[in-house]
Amino acid sequence: MTPRTIRSATLIRHLGDWRRPGAGAAYRQLAGAVRLLILDGRLPLDARLPGERELAQTLGLSRTTVSAAYGGLRDDGFLTGGQGAAARTSLPPSRNASRNPGLTRQPAATEAETSDVIDLTAAVLPADPNIHAAYVRALERLPANLPGHGYETAGLEELREAVAAGYRRRGLPTSAGQILITHGAHNGLVHLLRLTVRPGDAVVFDHPTYPQAIDAILAAGARPIPVALPDEDGEEGWDVEGLACACRRHTAPMAYLVLDHNNPTGRMMRTADRLRLLSALKGSETLLVLDETLVELTLSGPPALTASAVDAPRMVRLGSMSKSVWGGLRIGWIRADRAVIQRLAQSRASFDLGVPILEQLAAVELLNDGGAALAARRPLLRARRDHLRARLAERLPDWVCPRPAGGLSLWARLPGPISTALTQQAAEEGVRLAAGPRFGIDGAFERRLRMPYTLPEPELDQVVERLVRAAEKVGRSPKSSSPPPSRPVAVY
Structure with a gap:
């Protein structure tokens, strides 16, 4: 290449x-x-x-x-x-190891040099004990699958059925034939882009959005067409008319939207707005691709599953276990019309030959737990979200951090267009963050910073104190009489 x-x-x-x-x-x-x-x-x-x-x-x-x-x-x-x-x-x-978590661990001397760095570039949770237990049970069941060739283009039938059952519980009638198992939601988006988009085609998306989605759109040779989310305090809506207008004006074959706890803002589109969007796109050729990676991570208010049950023929849904379970379990899926799933299964042969059987068996075990593991994590995430907001309000009072109803991060508004400079200085202080412009195009969001709250509270305290020092060094001195925490802070 x-x-x-x-x-x-x-x-x-x-x-x-x-x-x-x-x-x-x-x-x-x-x-x-x-x-x-x-x-x-x-x-x-x-x-x-x-x-x-x-x-x-x-x-x-x-x-x-x-x-x-x-x-x-x-x-x-x-x-x-x-x-x-x-x-x-x-x-x-x-x-290399911090940029690519899948690489081998660094030599001992290098680890000592970087042991104090707190990495918040990925908004994900570590694995809990359920992951290991699921793999143990999957290994016990693996021999039954060994006589076959192991190439399951659409995925194991029992995993597709387990995913379909989850949609049915949300009020979306779904069969296993409407599910294609992928290497995560991002891999599903790549498959859809290859099937739907040609070089030069427009792809509409809500702005800001998941950075790797922008990368995938560009890699497909498509033209990214951003439609901004309202940026006023307390405004939780989407520009529904703007989305529909952009799709029609640019004859976009695809629109990629994160409506359920949008990454990075945490917003969720209301049911009424979803219905208005579908009505506005009626008769359009635009394929509406909804990334639902965070749909089950509602932390306060009514669950997102009710709003997300709005459906339409030209709507495709991407799901994944990376945010709700563990990023290392590269299991995702596409829910679509049977005809679309069949076309995807045929076209993927030139791209990949399916997902490893052992991971699929482990995913079945995890999906069939009745949601117990995720239910246990929600209070933990809720406490960490509220703790981080409180510490930021105390130590950096000129930052504005709306309280998201769900997801894994805050979308902080900074006192000036300093996100890139602040992120650079924070790295010098031992905190790695993704600057606001990473979530958009054309240098947007210099006044924004994504702040994941997936770490334990003591480490979040340390992050805030390092950000205070970084803010001072970029000329935005915080005004606070509160002293730094006196308790020891564990970092990894």
């Missing part, structure tokens, strides 16, 4: 408002901004960056400044290629 080339215009769009008066030398600020883009995934690895002369002309800087920035990034391991050679994005060896 030919390595990707990042053009100057693309890099500048990602950089946004990277330079700030009084924040240090220009080359250091530029290097820090590029480093953050690499760390949070907005710049892919092994991608060729613009040449020093080209970037200097585009940014209105001297070539010496850009050369110094590139040189610092090379010294730190974030760029490869010597002076005069093409600069390609990279990660220093000690960063």
Whole structure:
């Protein structure tokens, strides 16, 4: 595969408002901004960056400044290629495990250097004991499946039936034939994009949204068409008319929406708005793809399952166990019309050959627990959400953190457009976060920061204290008379 080339215009769009008066030398600020883009995934690895002369002309800087920035990034391991050679994005060896959790663990010396870093780039919970128990039972049942070839294109029948039963409990009549098992919800979206979208086609989505969805849309060669969520305090709605208008105006073959505890805002679309959206799209050729990864994570108020039971023929649903169970269990699914499922099963053969049988058997065990494990986690998440909001209000009172009804994170509004700078400084303080612009396009959301509340309360306290120091260093000193917590803080 030919390595990707990042053009100057693309890099500048990602950089946004990277330079700030009084924040240090220009080359250091530029290097820090590029480093953050690499760390949070907005710049892919092994991608060729613009040449020093080209970037200097585009940014209105001297070539010496850009050369110094590139040189610092090379010294730190974030760029490869010597002076005069093409600069390609990279990660220093000690960063690979944190960027790619599936990689092998770091050597002991490197772990000691990074043991104090708190990583909040992923809003996920660790596995609980039910995961191990489910795998033990799955191993006991595995021999019964060994005589077969193991290639289950649509997924094991019993897992498809267990997923279908979950939809029926939500008031959505569903059969196993309407389910396709995937490697997580993201993999399901990729399959749908391959089936539905051609290069140059428009894909409408609510803005902000799940970052990897934007990446998948771009990778498919499609044109991302964002429709902004209202950004006023207390406003929980969607721009229903804007969504429908964008779908029709751009003749979009697909709209990707996260209506149930939207990632990152935590919002949930009301039933009335869902019905208005379906009415507005009636007769349209747009396939409505709903990402329901967080649908079961309602923490306060009525459950989201009632609103999510609104259905329509040209509606496809993506589900996953990564947020409600464990990210390491790469099990997701697509719920759609039988004809769509059959087409997906046929087309996936050129992409992947299905999901491992053992994981599917473990998923059956977990889905058949009657929701007991998730019910036990909701009070824990509720307490952590409220604790984080209270600590942020106490120590960073100029931040606005609406209380989401569900999901796994807060969508904090910052006192100024400082998200990228703050995230960069927070990394220096030992906290890794995804900056607001990671959840949008064209440099949006510099006044926003996603704050997962999936860690224990003592670690959340430590995160807040480090953010206080980071905020002071970017020139947004918090006003609070409250001292930092005196109890010891455990970090991992």
